[in-house]
Amino acid sequence: MLPGCDPEGLLPPTSLNADLATMATKLMVCQNLTEILESSARYCNAPIEFHHADFTIPSKVLTTRQLRYQAHENAQLIRDIHNVTEDTIVLIHFDNHEQNIIWLWSTVIGGYLPAMSPAFVNDLAQRRKHILHLNSLFKVPLILTSDRLVHEFLNIDGLHIVTVERLVNKLRSGVSRVPRTNFGHQKEPEDAAILMLTSGSTGNAKAAVLRNNQIKAALAGKVAHHGTEKGDVFLGWVALDHVASLCQIHLHALALGARQIFVDKADVANDPLRFLNLIHNLRVSVTFGPNFFLTALSNLLDKMQPSTAITRDWDLSCLKVIFSGGEANTVQTCISAMAHLETLGARKNVVSPGFGMTETCAGSMHNLSCPDYDIKMGLEFTSVGPCIPGLAARVAGDNGLVIKSPNVPGALQIKGECVLKEYFNDPFATSISFTRDGWFITGDTALIDDAGYVRLCGRTKDLIIVNGVNYYPHELERAIEEAKLPGLTPTYTVVFSHRPDGASTERVVVVFSPAHGYTNAASLTVSFDAISKITARLFGVSPYQIVPVAATLIPKSTLGKISSPKIAAEYRAGGYDTYYAEAAEAIKLYRQTNLRRPESETQKSIADLFAEMFHTPSSEIGIDTSLLDMGVSSIELFAFKSNVHRILCLDQEIPLISVLMDPTIHGIATAIQEMQQPKQYNPVVKLHASGEKPPLWLVHPGVGEVLVFLNLAKYINDRPLYALRARGFEEGEEFFKDLPEIFTTYFQHIKTTQPLGPYAIAGYSFGAMIAFEVAKLLEADGDEVRFLGSFNLPPHIKDRMRQLDWVEAGINLSYFLDLISEDYAHEISPKLHELSNDDALDHLMSHASQGRLAELSLTKSKMKTWITLAHKMQEAALEYEPSGSAASIDVFHAIPLKQVAVNGTDWIENKLSKWADFSREPPRMHHVDGAHYTMMSPEHVFTFQKTLQKALRERGL
Template sequence: MAPVAVDTTIHDLKASVARTSPETLPDVLTYATFQYPDHELGFVTSSAHDSSIQTKTFSQFAQYVRPLAQVIRSWGKPIGSIVVVYLSEHEESMAALWACLLAGLVPCLQPVLSAQQSHMEGHIAHIKGLFGSATWLTNETGAEKLLSIPDLDLHLFSELKESASALGRSEFKPHEPKVDDEAILFLSSGSTGFSKAVVHTHRTILAACRAKGENYGLTSETKILNWVGFDHVAGSIEMHLAPLLYGASQVHVHPAAILSDPLRYLRLIEEKSIEITFAPNFLLAKLTRDLEKRNELFGSFNLSSLRRINSGGEAVVSKTAQAFAATLKNLAKDSNSSCVISASFGMTETCAGCICDPIDVLANPPAHEFLELGAPIPGCEMRIVDHEDGVTIRPDGESGELQVRGPMIFVRYYNDAEATSSCFVEGGWYRTGDIGIIENGKMRLSGRIKDTIILHGISYSIPELETHLQTVEGVTHSFLTAAPYRAPGQDTEGFVVFYSPTFSLDEEDAPAKLYATHRALRDVSVKMITLSPQQIIPIPINQMEKTTLGKVSRARLIKQFKEDQLGQHIARAEELLSFARGASFVSPCTETEKTLARIYADIFNNNISDVSASDNFFELGSTSIDVIRLKREGEAAFGLPEIPTIQILKHPVLSSLASYVDALCSKEGFQDEYDPIVPLQLTGNRTPVFMVHAGLGEVLIFVNFAKYFQNQRPFYALRARGFEPGHPFFGSVNEMVSCYAAAVKRTQPKGPYAIAGYSYGGVVAFEIAKRLEAMGDEVKFTGVIDIPPHIADRMREIDWTSSLLHMSQLLGLVTNQDAIDLNNSLRRLSRKDQFDLIWKLSPPERLIELQATLEKLGHWLDISGSLIECGKEYNPSGSVESIEVFYANPLHGNKDDWLNTHLKPWAGFSRSEPTYTDVPGYHQTLMDFDYVPQFQKIFRSRLEARGI
């Protein structure tokens, strides 16, 4: 690449720096580049499988973005035009933002688009209407989603870089904005409909940066670690622009890299001597769960540099903060280290956190269930007023609407004067929509006026949820509402549904109707926001109060619920639901059934008297961990050396499992014929899903996934042959496919079929679909999850050591980083020593959960090896009607390359153009608790798009 002229002269730079207080964002970049040219911006991408950091100095970064800006200016857009930036990696997003600013255009940062096609198209149409027109800057993955939308002015970031690299030495003068010009637009969550565009000027952003810098104690020596997406106001302003103003070095990590490997968070803090970082409540809870029992790691990390963890997005539970701080203290080398957590309140409209309070939660135990939010940052003011009139000040200690004002508050919603005027009151006070209490100058939140539910830091629209809940049979139209609610001690927020039934609770068939209605309400909730209501309360229509505008009074209902004034309705519902369950209730009668009933009751926190011999373990809401617990406790209770997991999966009904256990205890055994079909979910009347195992051959990983299909469609998993004594391994893919296709036909004699496979199972699913079509059956859905069509070469590259490490990763015995670190050293050891080393490194609690032994791990590896041998001879041929390809961050390499080079060849095996859908997480974590809630929504939407 030819060097690009830096036309800003030393004289110009000195003149700029002489203005010790930059007035606009381009001034900030110029100032930081001149004053601290060697300070660094570091990036860990979504595809990185270790802690390696790609770095650019401030000077290198400035030289990198200037030619990008020059190319953007060549697009010929008028100054002030809007560019929607839709990029996933921090470095790309940051470069695009600065390039737009230097070119004189206004970047609008677009969060991840909805997986629901109709919602995505509606959002994009809304954005086009809001801005009149807009240019989109994205990558190849984003373009895949956007190409179906007509009349979009679409540019690829890769082409922008290519054009910039082709520039020779040329003069480029960056745009010089005025302080009150629009600088950056941020899109609101859209929790109450389509997004509003929040306008921040150079003045508001720099006011926020200076206030944050003073509050955080930022200096040029500060080091920041950020993992929040750049499209979020905290990621871009709080963790980039504010530190840049003070010359602070920064490390920006893709969220998936932290969520998939929590230890990476600590390694980066140690390696880069991080002082300030960010972690919302749900991450504090996750880190605590993952690390608090890792005794072998205690005292392992040098965390002495860490002085503050900011936390926002949702309320911070005091017990969670204390547990996290205690865990961090145990993991730190210095036992005297302390952890200061700063819970903060902020919104897109306030440039992120504007009220915060750093607390050493171990030295100063919190007095309330949630951490106090404290006092405003410099320049910001807060007050509590009557939420009805919006102006009457509430006395100290009384709750009311929180309002804030200050120079960091946004100026308006773009092209929405009505929304702007409605959120401000006299004196420039912004109505946050939150309910708070101020005592002794410190604030804490106690509720929310806005129509949102916040789950794990993500806002969901209550009106949108209510719209779908209203469609449930048994609900009286316009007499339903949902309200956010957090039970005492709960890590994240939940919600309660209030509604009036269309039927009288005194009718003879009321129990059955109520049971069906509540089941449907839970199903819709899981589909919409991945969570069931904490409580569903039916209230007679004559007792359901509405406002003068004809709306159900959500605030009054949640107040009555908290004050236990709805107890009679809850009790009546429980009585009827208990009666409905009792209609099919079968009392456990044998000693084995009674023992299993006790275990079922303990696992699901039920009364043993409520457990029926006809209860299905999966329909009660079990997870893969619950299966392991049932296995472990059953073995202990009956004195059995092993209850095979597969038999629990095949005998989920209590009475059936009891019969199996009795056979084991009587030494008769249970010599089943091999059947690859494992029914994980049997309710619902829509087209069943058949899911083929990954390369380990096991199906336990699908338990968490299958529960999302309850009452909608059956979910069957296909398990490899060879786990049980006397069952030989498969000798070829053809033999496997013949067996699986016959099993599918036995289970579902006629189409249409929905067949999918995860990883290795994807090519097997393709072959099954092809076989079924050859029989004259219709296959409406062929799902390939993160696997290319040509696997033979990949299989031949997998040797014993690679297979052992891959299996250990998928089982959760080693981390991605462990696997990389061990790769070379393991190869110098014998197979026995390799197993011994993996065993020593494995978390003890994980080995206990899996009931793992060295012998069992060896057998699993043998099964995996047999599947690899089958794959070495596999060459795809022929085609099916359609293919749905789902892809995540690959085990190795770049996601775009994974898609374009390895997955796009599926087009040669589909008679229609395949659909390629980006999904969250890594290849090996798709079915984990952290990712499956989002993956199931995407997967289900694609099933529905295929009309099944």
């Protein structure tokens, strides 16, 4: 056996220090999870805290004893549910840490077997298939969820769904007040404790059976390997349906009796600097961070001046270890991240890359000497270190024989107490996952070096990991095939992962056989564009390369199966380079040949500007090329507008609305020619003009502008997308006099543009109120409004409107435009209210980011007009009271502004829920990432659009 990989079993207490020995003794005495919870509550009573990234929002704290008590109460409620027996599987489906933890333990103490449910996919057909599979696999489980998540189960017949609100109401009313019974104590060490799904939330997921003694062995191994102790503070931010959160953080901390803290993933993943704030403020010592997250954190810190980081007063001396896994860690990322973290006080080697699976209760190997060891060995990707105590590893060749020599790659196999023994109700999956002598086949390729350190070399299993998220190639293959693209030969599409040199994550490669030859430029161009859009829609990323090759180069077996590993190996060996190069050149020439060339000097100047700003050859740009095709951001849009004014020496700046109305080179040039002519106000901005599905109308927020929707427009390509822009931005335009004028104006322009329904309309913030009133006008006109959306606005708004005088409107606009920070906005508000409007504006302009002002081409005069417009809009709503009703409403809720709600719960339960009074069916609530002003920012727009498009589909649109 190679060094460092021997199965050592549980370490005896005498081999550990005093604290660890005490913990190990207590842990080894426990027979099951219930006894681990009871022991932790009795001897330690450590807190489990649920925090918000915004420290002004109070945290919720649940001590271990309180958790135990509440779980006992809830266990009896579960036992009273009709048709629940001791063999019933309980599927736990929530979207927050608190409910997941409480109801997980309620199920365990009740003596039932819980299964943790991940978030569902947006593809409703896939979701239905997944739910039906789970219902069959778990033999009609009891599904515990919340009222607001019930609709996610698509009203499928035959499901046994019970909402926890119903159960808790029983408890509050005194029902089921009987002596508490703890059937969890009766579980044996070999009994199943928890079921964890191993293949995400699509396809036929397998359920790994995690046994009591398996979990106990894994926890003892983690403690012994990392030296964690009772005084540590654990931070978890990944959902509890992921084994890293459940075992590496929650159960690990519970077994030690350590304090544990949970925050939402969105609070951390999209803003790595908040991660540092949490560590500093809460004195975190143990947490988790995958490679993509460490890369983002390192890149942000690289951009900050060292003095800036220091002046933030981050003290990370408390930080002992960041577990890292889920995808391969690059040595360079670890070097960079740890250099920054050490500067801020963290200990050396604080990042611990590792290897773990659901089947091993998370991290089962960990490198404690990163990056020193990896630098010494000259590695590009870090070693995942030796096995934790209780696990053994080996590698085997293609012939199945064990490779006993070090440094020889083979199929990674593992064995030990912390490895699962079976998949639930799936004997076939179990049988093919083990060798004849009982070793578990991981599906990974690895080598074990002379020191016993394991290095991963790739995967034999079918999986793509992009930024730590698992995707399945067969899903994309199926989606491409189902699109029935005329340029593709059916059944010859292959998808696999590739990690280019120096890349921080894996990329997607698509190989296909073109129906019309791999040099047919017209067909290839259409196929490439379609494959790119399908990939972006399904995976959220564009393909690294799309490679067309002859069908003879994609061989099939006798049974018609394609070997993806062989195709991937041929690609990486350069076997397809020629085909890719020829196709790329053909497409390039086709685009150039079929472009309508710029003719006028104005068109040529604008085309040159396109080429310069978006790093695209002039030969590939024609007069039909659109700014939106280039993926323009709001910042780039203002910069473009300013540059057009400069290079064309215009007497007046081209209005933004003119650019948005037709953002092609031809349209912009035409708008410039017509600029001097009088023009009627038209609120309709066409963000996307084509598509077979009904249009979606978006109403501006209180600032009146539609720029906030530009990020969203990049993802809506299957339907027309129209935005409504307020009146008063352009010279000669009057502000709206009152709300009825706004409502009727927008109603008339919607009917002119889209004469017939069904209609879909949504408003962002203030715009949701307008959308509601316009929807009522459409319904009164006999039309069907099938979708009405509120983006984070309650129905009652006049109290908030009364807070917004001219100065406050200016402060809000400045923050909305990212001219100042939210904290600074709150800080200066009292001071600015002591000044005149003009002096307050001077202060805002002088303290705003000058670079951002330049990007937005904002002068004091333009800013004054914009603030006045926003104030007029809000002033019109000072006495607004909602009345009447719409057929339905979908409410998209994000972190609220500090001025309007105490926290997220208050926002939803006491504010947004009031939409029920104005909808003829219960509102559908949709959580979205980010805060009020950032929910559609570049960091959050991908998840936002997925939620929005899912809601539209569920409304039959």
